[in-house]
Amino acid sequence: MKTINIKNIENKINLLVLSCIVPIGYFAPIAEWLLISVLALFSILRYSLNFHKNINKVSIILFFLICIVFLNSYFFSVNPDRTLEVIWSKIGIIFAVLTIITISSKNKINNISRYIAPSILFISLIIFFDLCFNTEIRTTLASIVGDKPTSESANYSRGLLVLAAIMPIAIAIILNDKKYVFSVLIFIFILIIILIGPNYTAKITLICSIVSALIIYFLGPKSFYSFGIVSVIFILSLPILSTKFLPKIGNYQNKIESTPWQETSAGGSLIHRILVWEYVGKEIIKKPLFGHGLGTSRHIGQNIILKIPNSDQEIKGGIPLHPHNNFLQIWLELGIIGVAIFLYIWFKIIKFGHSLRSKSYILGTGACTSIISMFIICNLSFGFFQAWWMSLIGLIFLLIIQSNKEAFIKN
Numbered sequence: 001m002k003t004i005n006i007k008n009i010e011n012k013i014n015l016l017v018l019s020c021i022v023p024i025g026y027f028a029p030i031a032e033w034l035l036i037s038v039l040a041l042f043s044i045l046r047y048s049l050n051f052h053k054n055i056n057k058v059s060i061i062l063f064f065l066i067c068i069v070f071l072n073s074y075f076f077s078v079n080p081d082r083t084l085e086v087i088w089s090k091i092g093i094i095f096a097v098l099t100i101i102t103i104s105s106k107n108k109i110n111n112i113s114r115y116i117a118p119s120i121l122f123i124s125l126i127i128f129f130d131l132c133f134n135t136e137i138r139t140t141l142a143s144i145v146g147d148k149p150t151s152e153s154a155n156y157s158r159g160l161l162v163l164a165a166i167m168p169i170a171i172a173i174i175l176n177d178k179k180y181v182f183s184v185l186i187f188i189f190i191l192i193i194i195l196i197g198p199n200y201t202a203k204i205t206l207i208c209s210i211v212s213a214l215i216i217y218f219l220g221p222k223s224f225y226s227f228g229i230v231s232v233i234f235i236l237s238l239p240i241l242s243t244k245f246l247p248k249i250g251n252y253q254n255k256i257e258s259t260p261w262q263e264t265s266a267g268g269s270l271i272h273r274i275l276v277w278e279y280v281g282k283e284i285i286k287k288p289l290f291g292h293g294l295g296t297s298r299h300i301g302q303n304i305i306l307k308i309p310n311s312d313q314e315i316k317g318g319i320p321l322h323p324h325n326n327f328l329q330i331w332l333e334l335g336i337i338g339v340a341i342f343l344y345i346w347f348k349i350i351k352f353g354h355s356l357r358s359k360s361y362i363l364g365t366g367a368c369t370s371i372i373s374m375f376i377i378c379n380l381s382f383g384f385f386q387a388w389w390m391s392l393i394g395l396i397f398l399l400i401i402q403s404n405k406e407a408f409i410k411n
Helices: 006-027 029-046 048-054 057-075 080-102 112-133 137-144 152-176 180-196 200-219 221-256 266-286 326-359 361-380 387-403 405-410
Strands: 305-307 314-316
Touching (some): 006 112, 006 152, 029 152, 057 080, 112 137, 112 180, 112 387, 137 152, 152 200, 180 200, 200 221, 200 361, 221 326, 221 361, 361 387
């Protein structure tokens, strides 16, 4: 009788999940949490008898600290019912992310490039045809699961940003396996679809990732450490930057626009977000220690009118669902306590990236560049506590960890 090879099954499940990151990110990004849940559930069942031995103490302490911060925010929340409503789902996602990173990453996933290369290339081609020939493949398939985009940009934005975030580490893994043709094709297609696509955050991320990759590759691990130091200073000073410095950019931008802000593309979005960030910064200063409560961003300042500088135009509502800046959102909802927990995790990520770049030119550069790409997206788009975005970050980090487990275990 043929015995069941559990390790082989585990490897196949991991490969299936990793190869689905980009397709689901384009067609139904809301289901990214399903991928991470499947991995976490399988890991728990696989190691249920000695689960406590496979998950390290740091992860356990970190998980409970995050739970305490989340639960504590309930007592300081401007909308306790909303905070209580979202706490348990966010704790579940955090648990799933920590589980797959500490357990799934202990086992080497084989043949990653063989699975993710065709997956990324396939989705890049579909996006290319959707953009250039209006085939509406994404619209048709997404409508089946009830995902109806509010605009052309919304139809493509999440898929393009998923590609921008995962591209550096994916290409590095594929290059490291000497699949040069796949690497070149994937880079060319992603470059084309992002440049012709309607999402400006993806364009900014692409340009910054190319520049970052060149700097990190040629200048070495110290350049990534320098980025880490600058990023920490930036995150800590965001409330001040958003209220004192960014409004000046908005004033200048609006002076050079000759059309109403709603009719502009990048300009209109920039002005709107700068106004939102300025308002969020002022709200952070009101409750800097514990914040306004988890999940309350959409309920803050709904009756506020934001005035467009140098014009008689205005925008109703202080925050549209979330601040469109992950770090401002952590400041706003969880205060300096939440920021401190995040910065501890961020320090570990920077240390891991530095160690990985010290060991490998290609894989290290790819990993560090993907981390920078996610940092840029976090500053310009999405809500940090959106289940699909948290799940995607966890899955990309699993991919990064798999590229060099030794560096991860060391850190």
